[in-house]
Amino acid sequence: MPSDVKVDRVADVVDKKLVFTQIVCFVDGKERRKLVFSADRCSGCQFCVYACPTNSIQFAGYEMLVAGMPLILDHTTCCFCGICFSLCPDRAFDFSIDGSRSMAVRLAGGAKKLENCVNCKICSEICPAEAVQFRLLKSIDDIHERKILGNELSTRINENNENNKNKNKIDHKIGHKINSKYSLKIDTEKCKLCGKCTAFCDALIAVSRDVTPSNPNPFSEILFREELCDYCGLCEKICPNEAITVESEEKVDCEVGEIAEVEITDACIECGLCKLSCPYEGVEVVKSFEGEIKVQWERLKRVCDWESCKACLNVCKSRAWYIENGELKLEPSLCRFCRACMYACPEKLIEVKLEKIVVETDWEGMLRAVDRILKERKASTGREWLSSLKPLRSSEEVVYERSFDIEYETLETRAILEAIKILDNPVYRRLFELNPDKFLKVIKSR
Numbered sequence: 001m002p003s004d005v006k007v008d009r010v011a012d013v014v015d016k017k018l019v020f021t022q023i024v025c026f027v028d029g030k031e032r033r034k035l036v037f038s039a040d041r042c043s044g045c046q047f048c049v050y051a052c053p054t055n056s057i058q059f060a061g062y063e064m065l066v067a068g069m070p071l072i073l074d075h076t077t078c079c080f081c082g083i084c085f086s087l088c089p090d091r092a093f094d095f096s097i098d099g100s101r102s103m104a105v106r107l108a109g110g111a112k113k114l115e116n117c118v119n120c121k122i123c124s125e126i127c128p129a130e131a132v133q134f135r136l137l138k139s140i141d142d143i144h145e146r147k148i149l150g151n152e153l154s155t156r157i158n159e160n161n162e163n164n165k166n167k168n169k170i171d172h173k174i175g176h177k178i179n180s181k182y183s184l185k186i187d188t189e190k191c192k193l194c195g196k197c198t199a200f201c202d203a204l205i206a207v208s209r210d211v212t213p214s215n216p217n218p219f220s221e222i223l224f225r226e227e228l229c230d231y232c233g234l235c236e237k238i239c240p241n242e243a244i245t246v247e248s249e250e251k252v253d254c255e256v257g258e259i260a261e262v263e264i265t266d267a268c269i270e271c272g273l274c275k276l277s278c279p280y281e282g283v284e285v286v287k288s289f290e291g292e293i294k295v296q297w298e299r300l301k302r303v304c305d306w307e308s309c310k311a312c313l314n315v316c317k318s319r320a321w322y323i324e325n326g327e328l329k330l331e332p333s334l335c336r337f338c339r340a341c342m343y344a345c346p347e348k349l350i351e352v353k354l355e356k357i358v359v360e361t362d363w364e365g366m367l368r369a370v371d372r373i374l375k376e377r378k379a380s381t382g383r384e385w386l387s388s389l390k391p392l393r394s395s396e397e398v399v400y401e402r403s404f405d406i407e408y409e410t411l412e413t414r415a416i417l418e419a420i421k422i423l424d425n426p427v428y429r430r431l432f433e434l435n436p437d438k439f440l441k442v443i444k445s446r
Contacts, residue, residue: 006024006025007022007023007024007025008022008023008025009021009022009023009075009076009078010023010075011075014036016038016039016040017036017037017038017039018036018037018039018073019034019035019036020034020035020036020037020073020075020078020080021033021034021035022034022035022075022078022080031097031098032097032098032099033080033082033095033096033097033098034094034095034096035075035078035080035082035084035085035093035094035095036093036094036095037071037073037092037093038092038093038094039068039069039070039071039092040068041090041091041092041129041317042065042070042071042090042092043089043090043092043315043316043317043338043340044059044062044065044070044315044340044343044344045089045090045338045339045340045343046059046339046340046343047084047087047088047089047338047373048071048083048084048087048088048093049071049378050369050372050373050375050376050377050378051083051084051087051369051370051372051373052078052083052084052369052378052379053079053081053083053365053368053369053379054077054078054079054379055077055378055379056073056074056075056077056078056079057071057072057073057074057084058071058072059071059072060072062311062315062343062344065315065344066314080095081365082095082097082105083365083366083369086105086106086107086359086366087107087357087359087366087369087370087373089107089269089270089288089289089336089338090129090269090317090338091129091131091266091267091268091269105359105360105361105363105366106266106359107270107288107357107358107359108286108288108358108359108360109270109285109286109287109288109289109358110264110266110268110270110285110286110288111131111132111264111268111270111272111274111275111283111284111285111286112264112283112284112285112286113262113264113282113283114281114282114283114284115282116280116281116282117262117278117280117282117283118194118196118240118280118282119134119196119258119259119260119261119262120194120195120196120240120260120262120280121134121194121195121196121198121199121206121218121260122193122194122195122217122218122219122274122277122278122279123262123274123277123278123283124262125195125208125218125219126211126216126218126273126274126277127273127274128269128271128273128317128318128319129267129268129269129271129317130267131264131265131266131267131268131269132262132263132264132265132268132274133262133263133264133265134199134260134261134262135260135261135262135263136199136200136259136260137258137259137260137261138257138259139199139200139201139259140200140201140232140234140235143234143252143254143256144232144234144252144254146228146230146232181247181248181249182231182247182248182249183231183245183246183247183248184224184226184229184231184235184244184245184246184247185244185245185246186222186224186243186244187243187244187245188243190241190242190243191222191241191243191244192217192240192241192243192279192280193206193217193219193220193221193222194240194241194279194280195218195219195222196238196239196240196259196260197222197235197238197239197244198222199259199260200234200235200238200259200260201228201229201234201235202225202228203224203225203226203228203229204222204223204224204225204235205222205223205224205225206219206221206222206223207219207220207221207222207223208220211273211277211319212319212322212323212324213273213276213319213320213322213329213331213333213334214324214329214331216273216276216277217277217279218277230250231246231247231248231250231251232246232248232250232251232252233246233248233251233252234252234254234256237256238256238259240280264283269317269318269336270285270286270287270288270289270336271285271317271318271319271320271334271336272285272287272318272333272334273318273319273334276331276333276334287336288357288358288359289336289337289338289354289356289357289358290337290354290355290356290358291337291352291353291354291355291356292337292352292353292355293330293332293335293337293350293351293352293353294350294351294352294353295330295349295350295351296349296350299347299349300328300347300349303347303349304328304347304349306323306328309346311341311344311345311346312328312341312344312345312350313328314344315340315341315343315344316340316341317340318334318335318336319331319334320332320333320334320335320336321341335352337352337353337354337355338352338354339352339354339376354373354374355374356374357370357373357374422443
């Protein structure tokens with residue numbers, strides 16, 4: 001490395017995330033690169049293991065994945081190129097240069113809102129990556145002051161109920177009283193259970209349920225809390241399906257406008273569950289991965305003990321694997337062909353062929369990383385492609401190219417490979433994390 005360039009690398013743990021920082025001091029200033037790894041988002045697909053040009057990332061094994069430490073990352077050999085961030089299908093990495101992520105290359109796919117989107121709660125509730133954000137712009141209390149139970153209105157309703165006993169009845173589908181002057185009805189044939197009304201007014205409640213690909217709506221029904229309703233009729237106006245009808249002498253006459261906003265962030269993992277669940281066809285999903293998944297279903301019925309194993313269920317971030325009616329099932333349309341389930345299955349019942357990764361870049365280092373992922377091959381040495389990497393700085397296209405003494409590079413590579421072998425052992429890895437000084441003493445005494 002040039003004598004006028006100094007590099008400092010720091011590792012830390014912040015909010016259960018591994019944070020690695022590299023500070024490069026040039027003659028004309030500094031450059032700060034930050035790589036953050038969120039273990040809870042990792043599926044164990046090992047894309048980063050194959051993609052890393054310096055072999056700085058190792059997979060710790062399925063047991064360690066379940067324990068919450070799936071990867072072994074060596075920040076001392078990391079070149080902070082950002083390739084792991086760019087190609088991770090789970091968005092388990094975050095990477096920035098001088099606080100900006102704008103220069104990073106990302107996968108070409110993702111989810112996109114369409115004009116049909118009604119800004120409801122469905123996709124935000126079911127997104128496994130929490131990539132869809134639902135924001136309430138205004139609630140019923142921002143528009144008018146409600147008159148709830150115990151006020152003059154509720155007294156009039158009670159009096160009306162007494163005078164119209166023969167007209168009163170109970171709607172068991174939505175569970176509330178209906179009378180001639182004050183009533184709220186939900187047409188269950190029109191209602192798509194989008195949950196938008198429940199975000200707007202707390203007199204309506206959405207009942208949650210478990211989501212499966214065959215039944216992807218996160219809500220089972222809408223309940224009505226009569227004691228909180230003043231029958232203002234505003235829920236009629238915000239329902240995208242015109243499924244709510246309110247009869248009342250106290251209706252509020254005003255324009256409501258849009259009450260909510262839905263945003264799809266770059267945390268999207270391209271699973272397609274939002275598209276599958278949307279009753280309005282309001283979202284489009286473009287996938288960066290193409291491939292094929294095959295399952296030995298007949299053998300699976302004989303040898304798979306999914307109730308105690310659950311390996312495929314645990315690693316699949318897109319929820320393509322699921323349980324329904326006591327059976328293990330797969331929804332191929334949600335599969336991202338990441339191979340995590342194939343690696344995790346102890347019975348080798350799953351075969352995944354990843355055929356293509358779409359990345360919009362002509363960066364040679366990135367394209368070589370993609371090729372290694374497709375072939376499931378690691379970089380041959382810790383510095384195999386380092387000379388071809390040209391790290392970017394926000395002010396210049398190319399900052400510098402690293403050069404190494406051949407003899408020193410060989411010794412360094414040997415030391416790296418030896419350290420990787422040692423840290424592959426979970427016992428040594430744990431000791432290294434808890435007590436580095438004791439770890440060094442143990443290693444020296446070997």
